[in-house]
Amino acid sequence: MKAAARAFWLRSPGEGEIREVALAAPGEDEVLVRSLYSGVSRGTETLVFRGQVPESQHAAMRAPFQEGDFPGPVKYGYLSVGVVEEGPSALKGRTVFCLYPHQTRYVVPASAVTVVPEEIPARRAVLAGTVETAVNALWDAAPLVGDRIAVVGGGMVGSSVAALLARFPGVRVQLVDADPARATTAEALGVGFASPADALGDCDLVVHASATEQGLARSLELLSAEGTVLELSWYGDRKVSLPLGEAFHSRRLIIRSSQVGTVSPARGNRSYGDRLALALKLLADPALDALITGESAFEELPEVMPGLASGEIAALCHLVRYGKSA
Numbered sequence: 001m002k003a004a005a006r007a008f009w010l011r012s013p014g015e016g017e018i019r020e021v022a023l024a025a026p027g028e029d030e031v032l033v034r035s036l037y038s039g040v041s042r043g044t045e046t047l048v049f050r051g052q053v054p055e056s057q058h059a060a061m062r063a064p065f066q067e068g069d070f071p072g073p074v075k076y077g078y079l080s081v082g083v084v085e086e087g088p089s090a091l092k093g094r095t096v097f098c099l100y101p102h103q104t105r106y107v108v109p110a111s112a113v114t115v116v117p118e119e120i121p122a123r124r125a126v127l128a129g130t131v132e133t134a135v136n137a138l139w140d141a142a143p144l145v146g147d148r149i150a151v152v153g154g155g156m157v158g159s160s161v162a163a164l165l166a167r168f169p170g171v172r173v174q175l176v177d178a179d180p181a182r183a184t185t186a187e188a189l190g191v192g193f194a195s196p197a198d199a200l201g202d203c204d205l206v207v208h209a210s211a212t213e214q215g216l217a218r219s220l221e222l223l224s225a226e227g228t229v230l231e232l233s234w235y236g237d238r239k240v241s242l243p244l245g246e247a248f249h250s251r252r253l254i255i256r257s258s259q260v261g262t263v264s265p266a267r268g269n270r271s272y273g274d275r276l277a278l279a280l281k282l283l284a285d286p287a288l289d290a291l292i293t294g295e296s297a298f299e300e301l302p303e304v305m306p307g308l309a310s311g312e313i314a315a316l317c318h319l320v321r322y323g324k325s326a
Contacts, residue, residue: 003032007103008301010072013051014309016302026107031087033113035298036095038102039079039126040318041156043211044234046309048076052236060261064099065108077101079317081116081125091115097128097280102301104322114276120283123319127160127291130317132260132279133232134160139264140256141205141230146170148203152196152219153210154182156316157232159291161207163189164282174200176218177210185316188290209233213240220253228254294318 005021026032040046044061047053051071053061058070068074080100084091088110096113100106116125134157143149143165151162154177165173166189175186176199186193194200196218204227206219211233219229220243242255263270282288294315296304301320307313 003105005103005105006298007075007101008077008298008305009068009075010049012072014049014306016049016305018299018302021103023105023107026086029088029110030107031084031091031096031110031113032105032107033080033082033096033098033100034085034105035080035082035103035322036122037081037126037322038077038100038298038320039129039292040077040102040305040308040315040320041079041130042308042315042318043155043157045077046305047234047236048074049305049309050236052238054237063101064112065101065106067101075101075103079126079129080106081122082106082322084113095122095125097125097276099129102298102320104298114273114280116280117284120280123292123321124283124286124289125280126319127283127288127317128276128279129260130156130160130291131164131282131288132276133157134164135275135279135282136260136264137161137207137230137232137258138164139267140258141207141228142266143168143171143205147205148172148200148224149205149207150174150176150199150203150219150222151191151207151209152176152199152215152222153208153212153233154179154185154193155209155211156291158207158209159185159189159316160288161209161232162186162191163285163288163291166190172200176222181314185290189287203227205230207232211235213242216240217243220248220255223251223253225251226254228256231255231257234259291316292319295321298322 078099174192183193208219
């Protein structure tokens with residue numbers, strides 16, 4: 001017997017809709033999850049919504065339970081928290097995180113869900129995927145005690161990185177953003193804040209997450225000799241100009257990329273499951289609630305997503321809530 005569910009689909013770039021979904025009963029080693037919350041990442045998800053995934057990256061950018069293809073129609077998303085209604089006894093009734101799109105109920109393999117620790121509120125748990133990105137970035141960057149670090153770009157990913165760096169002993173961490181409102185986020189996370197013009201230089205490491213070429217250029221300027229910019233921004237199909245003349249070579253600067261699609265080679269002994277479990281453990285810090293800056297009902301997504309994509313609705317992580325009858 002098939003159960004009913006509803007899902008958010010991108011019908012075409014810039015246009016979303018709610019669709020009815022028929023769910024088969026979960027089989028052996030599968031779970032039926034009723035959604036409590038999901039999160040909209042304003043970076044990748046809004047690029048998808050605008051239809052800006054380059055054709056060369058269609059395969060690489062597929063979400064684990066994506067349906068359809070870019071640029072649309074496509075069902076996309078990867079920050080879902082819900083309750084297991086049916087499945088193995090060890091999971092039944094537990095709150096879980098899953099890399100699933102925005103949908104009221106869904107059936108997935110039991111191995112695809114991770115139990116949320118009881119001390120972590122379900123709404124905060126939607127941040128697990130973003131904190132996982134930050135964990136991977138710091139595995140790649142390998143900051144040292146006493147490092148001077150700037151995080152350029154105070155969005156969802158950049159703020160998550162800054163929050164984790166605030167726990168490192170002896171580091172100087174500054175969140176850098178052109179929006180002065182991000183100072184409030186930085187204060188809540190326990191890190192310093194500066195505008196791009198006022199940022200402290202002589203950095204050993206700069207983590208760039210502004211998704212602008214101006215931010216990347218400023219990141220290079222903030223480095224000390226032989227310093228590293230870790231590039232976390234994803235630009236979709238945009239071309240980016242970069243000043244690699246002047247003192248770039250004489251100062252022996254480094255630019256390296258980091259992407260959550262693979263576990264950092266620096267932690268080759270860790271699995272995807274290990275990384276996600278660590279991210280959920282780190283979410284015990286209530287300061288991370290500062291990353292959730294907007295909320296709406298699931299039924300409102302077709303009207304909300306255009307505003308998030310255009311920037312009309314300012315948000316870091318936008319929370320989507322589901323009713324008890326979802």
